[in-house]
Amino acid sequence: MSFSDEEVERYARHLVLREIVGPGQQALRAARVLIVGVGGLGAPAALYLAAAGVGALGLADPDTVGLSNLQRQVLFGVDDLGAPKVMAAAARLAALNPHVEVTPLDLRLDEANARELVAGWDLVLDGTDDFATRLNVNRACVGAGRTLVSGAIGRWTGQVGVFPGRPCYQCLVSEAPPDAETCAAVGVVGALAGVIGSMIALEAIKLIAGAGEPLAGRLWVYDALAGEARTVRLPADPACPTCGVGADAWPRSRLDGAGQSRNFFR
């Protein structure tokens, strides 16, 4: 399907990029992306993916907009206080790009609903702030054969990783740490959410357009106070309960090919 004149102008800066051009922009328009957690990370990620012309965006979050969210959750304004985040977000994204079909999902992803929910989308972004949800999202992605783009922030540091199957997120975080820090308790600098939220959107755009090298099997770690970033290799954990030997929640053929194949999307 060709683009209208309005779309050609809207996406002009993509259409001249050698790694995107017409086919990449078509792929973006055909893509269905689920964003789990519409907070500090999900807000900028949703804005950039909607602006980029991703055809369908699912937003999953059970929370309402609170005043302390506005320090970093750039989707929202004072008029949204008290409103469900996914509804406020859907209105803001529709105003930004009416070509995007936004599905607000006013719910928390849990063990019972994650697999079915994830299976309805091509790619999943996780910007949630609790490990139980992250592990549920990861398990559902591995089970449904969907690539997971994961971002995390706290205080002045952030990290980004892409998990096409094996290694999976649980190879990195084997279980929810009992003493896990939360941003509510220890704080987070707002602009860092913009950096990491934009990074997960950027990795998603690369995956969908087939541009460059995704951060698969690697973790990008950013220390904002030091002004330094490093990329570390992530080994697969053979004993991982989600993707390791003996785990049965995933299609083995896909995982075994994930390291060689460039086909990380869908």
Ligand SMILES: [Zn+2]
């Ligand atoms: Zn694993």
